[in-house]
Amino acid sequence: MYQALYRKWRPKDFGDVYGQPHVTRTLRSQLENGRISHAYLFTGSRGTGKTTCAKILSKAVNCLNPSDGNPCNECEICKGIENGSILDVIEIDAASNNGVDNIRDLREEANFTPANAKYRVYIIDEVHMLSIGAFNALLKTLEEPPSHVIFILATTEIHKLPSTILSRCQRFDFKRISPEDITARLMYVAEKENVNLTPNAASLIARIADGGMRDALSLLDRCFAMGTDIDENTVSDAAGIAGTVHLFSFSEFVAKSDFTSSLKLVSKLHSESCDIDSLCTELTLHFRNLMVAKTVGDCEGLIVCSKDELEKIKERASQLKLSKILSCIEILEQTTKNIKNAVNKKIQLEAAVIKMCAPPASSGEGISADLEDRISAIEDKLASLSSGAVVSAPTPVAAPKPQPAESPKSEPAPAPEPKEEPKPEPSEAPPLPPAPPEEGEIPDGSFDNWADVLDKLMKYDIPLFGILSNSKASIKNGRVIIHSDNSTLFDFICTDTHSKELARAVYEVMGRRMKIAVSNTEKAKTEKSPLENLKAKINQFNSNQ
Ligand SMILES: Nc1ncnc2c1ncn2[C@@H]1O[C@H](COP(=O)(O)OP(=O)(O)O)[C@@H](O)[C@H]1O
Ligand SMILES: [Mg+2]
Ligand SMILES: [Zn+2]
Numbered sequence: 001m002y003q004a005l006y007r008k009w010r011p012k013d014f015g016d017v018y019g020q021p022h023v024t025r026t027l028r029s030q031l032e033n034g035r036i037s038h039a040y041l042f043t044g045s046r047g048t049g050k051t052t053c054a055k056i057l058s059k060a061v062n063c064l065n066p067s068d069g070n071p072c073n074e075c076e077i078c079k080g081i082e083n084g085s086i087l088d089v090i091e092i093d094a095a096s097n098n099g100v101d102n103i104r105d106l107r108e109e110a111n112f113t114p115a116n117a118k119y120r121v122y123i124i125d126e127v128h129m130l131s132i133g134a135f136n137a138l139l140k141t142l143e144e145p146p147s148h149v150i151f152i153l154a155t156t157e158i159h160k161l162p163s164t165i166l167s168r169c170q171r172f173d174f175k176r177i178s179p180e181d182i183t184a185r186l187m188y189v190a191e192k193e194n195v196n197l198t199p200n201a202a203s204l205i206a207r208i209a210d211g212g213m214r215d216a217l218s219l220l221d222r223c224f225a226m227g228t229d230i231d232e233n234t235v236s237d238a239a240g241i242a243g244t245v246h247l248f249s250f251s252e253f254v255a256k257s258d259f260t261s262s263l264k265l266v267s268k269l270h271s272e273s274c275d276i277d278s279l280c281t282e283l284t285l286h287f288r289n290l291m292v293a294k295t296v297g298d299c300e301g302l303i304v305c306s307k308d309e310l311e312k313i314k315e316r317a318s319q320l321k322l323s324k325i326l327s328c329i330e331i332l333e334q335t336t337k338n339i340k341n342a343v344n345k346k347i348q349l350e351a352a353v354i355k356m357c358a359p360p361a362s363s364g365e366g367i368s369a370d371l372e373d374r375i376s377a378i379e380d381k382l383a384s385l386s387s388g389a390v391v392s393a394p395t396p397v398a399a400p401k402p403q404p405a406e407s408p409k410s411e412p413a414p415a416p417e418p419k420e421e422p423k424p425e426p427s428e429a430p431p432l433p434p435a436p437p438e439e440g441e442i443p444d445g446s447f448d449n450w451a452d453v454l455d456k457l458m459k460y461d462i463p464l465f466g467i468l469s470n471s472k473a474s475i476k477n478g479r480v481i482i483h484s485d486n487s488t489l490f491d492f493i494c495t496d497t498h499s500k501e502l503a504r505a506v507y508e509v510m511g512r513r514m515k516i517a518v519s520n521t522e523k524a525k526t527e528k529s530p531l532e533n534l535k536a537k538i539n540q541f542n543s544n545q
């Protein structure tokens with residue numbers, strides 16, 4: 001029968017317990033000096049070695065030939081405890097035996113001297129699950145334990161224990177096991193099992209397991225099921241996460257502000273049924289690593305990965321500003337929270353990568369450097385415009401016939417030609433010239449139907465909808481002015497597809513074609529002169545047409 005790896009490789013003595021030296025050292029020295037306690041409390045997150053150490057301890061106190069505080073694992077007692085034929089070591093799962101009667105039985109039984117061994121050892125797992133009555137019954141025994149009895153209580157939730165219990169036990173806090181220790185253990189187990197596990201794959205498992213050895217070994221088990229050569233891809237597949245290749249692609253797209261490629265990548269991973277929650281977690285970790293590489297010179301110890309990967313991380317970090325990396329981490333953190341309750345997780349992630357790809361908003365460090373980025377991004381767009389792809393119309397164009405707002409869906413939406421496309425404007429700063437008169441002027445004021453436009457965008461253009469979700473709009477000089485402090489918006493609707501969808505949504509709601517401008521008052525205040533320059537460039541560009 002196949003035995004799960006984590007069971008098979010449960011450490012048999014303290015020397016095999018990884019990452020808990022403060023626990024194992026103290027226990028061994030107690031055992032060597034014969035100063036054992038009658039009540040221990042092991043606490044810490046799951047899979048860190050609590051039950052394991054309880055079992056080793058129960059053998060060590062009873063072993064016929066202990067050495068250096070370790071059980072020999074050879075004598076009849078050690079073997080008997082291991083195979084369950086010696087009944088003096090009793091494991092109780094408090095989750096299913098939590099009543100006062102269970103503990104009363106235990107108390108009565110504890111009074112008898114052990115049958116084979118020196119000590120009767122009670123290991124009470126998940127002890128926080130005991131009822132109040134059961135705690136009280138246990139307390140009586142803990143106050144005056146018979147000299148041949150040892151209690152080892154284990155819990156992941158120490159705060160649920162009454163202080164009266166806490167004060168009667170010697171407490172050991174098990175720490176999350178470091179990624180290095182987990183990696184080392186995995187490499188050891190793989191070697192013994194005759195499986196090729198690459199160091200990169202082991203460290204990826206360690207990162208995913210987040211300090212728990214049981215989870216790490218379970219994941220390794222799943223990898224074993226896929227073959228005897230295990231690399232990072234095997235791990236990614238087994239864990240249902242994106243491999244690091246994809247993560248590096250994402251950060252590359254972020255560095256290049258390449259919305260399109262990152263959205264495509266999300267789509268691709270999603271269609272390959274990659275788990276969006278895990279992807280989000282991995283992305284957060286990836287940007288965390290970039291942050292560390294960016295800020296700490298000697299970062300080897302702080303980033304768990306192979307040498308090759310570390311080089312890649314350093315290189316990528318050098319391509320990104322710290323402020324950008326930090327804002328990505330923030331966006332991903334928020335997305336991880338949002339995703340938990342989201343109906344459509346993919347959309348949340350799409351919105352996140354778009355925000356991440358946005359040229360950095362100006363705040364904190366180096367406003368002028370930020371501004372340079374934004375301006376050069378916009379200049380690039382202008383350059384591509386003047387290369388003839390899309391041409392803005394400086395002269396009024398004939399408006400199409402207005403349609404009633406409730407026009408049936410079957411009516412084909414107008415596919416506006418590039419020539420007629422409304423162009424967003426970077427700021428309201430100088431007064432806008434009046435737009436070409438439509439049938440009946442719309443008075444200046446708030447744009448009451450903006451929510452309807454957003455509703456349409458939710459169907460036509462989800463990323464744009466995401467960006468506009470907190471925006472407001474007003475009408476001024478016959479134009480729709482969008483008010484948003486989302487720094488991405490301007491660049492976003494400069495792109496062909498998005499401006500087309502926006503124009504279409506406005507058209508369907510208003511029954512007429514309208515010019516659209518973006519107002520970002522904050523930017524206008526802080527960056528007046530560079531934006532003025534840009535404005536001048538755009539005007540000049542328009543008048544050259
Ligand atoms: N510190 C550790 N060193 C080596 N292996 C460990 C360690 N902690 C847990 N393991 C592995 O995980 C499995 C479960 O550990 P266990 O001691 O039951 O964890 P818990 O802390 O939840 O009681 C063990 O069988 C062992 O394979
Ligand atoms: Mg346990
Ligand atoms: Zn022994």
